[in-house]
Amino acid sequence: MSPRESVFRTGVLVRHNLLLMLREPGPLLSRMILPLAFLTLLRPLYVAAQGRAAGTEQAVVGTLVTFSLLALSISGNTILTERLGRTWDRMRGTALHPAEMLVGKAVPVFAALLAQQVLIIGFGVCALDLSVPHPLPLLGVLLCWSCTLLGVGALLGVLVRSTGELSAAYDIGGMLFSSLGGALVPLDALPGWAAAVAPASPGYWAVQGLRAAIAGDTHTVATACGVLLVVASASGALAAVRLQGRGGRLVAL
Structure with missing residues (x-):
């Protein structure tokens, strides 16, 4: 198998999975539209409490992290759908390499996650006069955060047994991680125990990275991106091992 053939097959899978996503655009559109409505309604509250600039930043960052965590459903559903339909096992019996199948699934989902975040920013x-004087560090955080969401979502898609379990996982986990991360409420307004455990949440590092990127604090940006990439790598590796070792079968979980 030549690298050129592998790239071609991977490209075919990417196009195929992108078409599947676009044929049922409802979940994707809801993840794009709802954050904008939420942000519009939430911003006046933060502006009244923190001032125009700080309130706008809090509203945008909080909305981005919260709704991107809820968008774990996009990543998880791509894997779970294959498992429920047993198509993953049939694909494993072809000439396709497992890495090609994973990349073919990952690229459209990554693009959707990143597009959601770019749209919110x-x-x-x-529309809200958010100041972004340092766009490159901000883009770096968005890319790292998208990788984290992709890896965690894929892991959820491998571990759960049904769409109901997946829905509960990203609803509860998304709100928990975003709340503990200081997305919706600043950490200094939370109880002391919440601030102490906040660094255990990926949402915390996303919030810290986004705020640091807007402020131009490259050291904090680098730290946050490093942590997010570690979480992304660990989650993605666990998902890949589980899929390859168990064949993605529900009965084996």
Whole structure:
């Protein structure tokens, strides 16, 4: 198998999975539209409490982290759908390499996650006067956070047994991680125990990285991105091992 053939097959899988996602755009559209409505309604509350600039930043960052965590459903569903339909096992019996199958699934989902975040930031800049003086560090955080969401979502898709379990996992986990991370409420307003355990939440590092990127604090950006990439790598590796070792079968879980 030549690298050129592998790239071609992977490209075919990417296009196929992208078409599958676009054929049922409801979940994707809801993850794009709802954050903008939520941000519009939430911003006046933060502006009244923190001032225009700080309130706008809190509203945008909080909305981005919260709704991107809820978008774990996009990543998890791509894996769970294959498992429920047994198509993953049939694909494993072809000439496709497991890495090609995983990349073919991952690229469209990664693009959707990143597009959601860019849309929220763009809305904040264009409609709410959010100041982004350092766009490159901000893009770096968004890319790392998207990788984290992709890895954690894939792991959820491998571990759960049904769409109901997946829904509960990303609903409860998303709100818990975003709340503990200081997305919706600043950490200094939370109880002391919440601030102490906050670094255990990936949402905490996303919030810290986004705020640091907006402020131009490259040291904090580098630290946050490093932690997010570690979480992404660990989650993705566990998901890959589980899929390859168990064949993605529900009965084996």
